[in-house]
Amino acid sequence: MTEGSTPHISPARITVRGVQPGKPPFRIVEVDGQFVGRAKSMTDVLLIAAEAGIQIHDLDDLDVVRWVGGGKFTWTPH
Template structure:
């Protein structure tokens, strides 16, 4: 297999984990694999990343942010 035929795998610096129960519900934010804070909104993610030295210009940029357990609009626990 040559490099040109191998799939591209991005390694984003910021990871936003699934919604956690709480009042209000929150998501854990990691930068470079280290937990750096908890977010209750998209704005929190941008601020936390900035404090850790990472500028986010586009929350949909998969090379910058990885969303686990829901996208940028998921801030409530699923109600099954």
């Protein structure tokens, strides 16, 4: 395998996991691989990051936030 065919894995400090069922549904947020909270919206992700001392200027920047199981607009289970 060559470097050119290696998939890009984001070094993002923040990972937002897939939607979990609940009332309301939520997504698990990790910072540096550690669980730090549950987000019910994009605003929650920003607040959790700020509490961890991380400023997010662009939720689409894969070097800052890694979205797993759906993007920033996915907040309901499929």
